Amino acid sequence: MIDVDSLRVRFGSNEVVKGVSFHVPVGGSFGIVGESGSGKSTVLRAISGLNAEWSGRIVIEGETMKPRRDRAFFRKVQMVFQDPYGSLHPRQTIDRILSEPLLVHGIGEIEARIEKVLAEVALPSTVRFRYPHQLSGGQRQRVAIARALIAEPEILLLDEPTSALDVSVQAEILNLLADLRETRRLTYVLVSHNLAVVTHLCPQVGVMIGGEMVEQLSAEDLRAGRIHHPHTSQLRALSVDLEEVA
Numbered sequence: 001m002i003d004v005d006s007l008r009v010r011f012g013s014n015e016v017v018k019g020v021s022f023h024v025p026v027g028g029s030f031g032i033v034g035e036s037g038s039g040k041s042t043v044l045r046a047i048s049g050l051n052a053e054w055s056g057r058i059v060i061e062g063e064t065m066k067p068r069r070d071r072a073f074f075r076k077v078q079m080v081f082q083d084p085y086g087s088l089h090p091r092q093t094i095d096r097i098l099s100e101p102l103l104v105h106g107i108g109e110i111e112a113r114i115e116k117v118l119a120e121v122a123l124p125s126t127v128r129f130r131y132p133h134q135l136s137g138g139q140r141q142r143v144a145i146a147r148a149l150i151a152e153p154e155i156l157l158l159d160e161p162t163s164a165l166d167v168s169v170q171a172e173i174l175n176l177l178a179d180l181r182e183t184r185r186l187t188y189v190l191v192s193h194n195l196a197v198v199t200h201l202c203p204q205v206g207v208m209i210g211g212e213m214v215e216q217l218s219a220e221d222l223r224a225g226r227i228h229h230p231h232t233s234q235l236r237a238l239s240v241d242l243e244e245v246a
């Protein structure tokens, strides 16, 4: 369960998140959509503990978050970024990349866990001894998801997880994320500028503009055009085809 209440974030004199509130139940999936610069990633980074400069209240699984998080938090909550090139160390083999979270958290059975998680993200075990540049973009994102999952978190924070990928690969990764949420009973917060991506994965959606969440609605209402805020209508009109990736 994630409760965000009146979250504010400023950089210097510039307030970029202006009192955002939303709730995600255990096993739920909440999507944040909005144009570039609307503050979506900043909200996610405050939840993830990557940015300690915020005010308001963030409660995760009943625990009120402080700006700095302990190691147990980083086991429970994991983040997946847009760019698998940037987020995977280029000189480490996939084996090393996947071992690291286990070593950090003192978790044993490293070999078995790596084999299991690779199977879960549908990668052959032969990728273990390759480097990120030897994999395709989609395979690299599967590795990034495997790394996020290997220490068995409860919550995944997904920041544009498919935006760097070809359209055909985007759908594969979205389907994988949907399956993993169900089998592992994960809770997701997903950020994307792409309405089709958000509605594919998230039954509940929050729409941001200029640091405010101006509307929250179900993916169903969004698809059907049952919308209250003009900005949501604009975003919907801009999205050429809501079902493109579905």
Ligand SMILES: Nc1ncnc2c1ncn2[C@@H]1O[C@H](COP(=O)(O)OP(=O)(O)OP(=O)(O)O)[C@@H](O)[C@H]1O
Pocket: 011, 016, 034, 035, 036, 037, 038, 039, 040, 041, 042, 043, 193
């Ligand atoms: N570290 C930072 N220092 C100063 N300003 C920042 C910082 N990070 C983000 N901003 C500003 O905060 C605003 C919101 O950025 P944010 O990345 O959250 O938007 P976004 O909706 O995720 O956009 P995008 O989809 O382009 O990533 C932008 O104006 C951005 O320039």
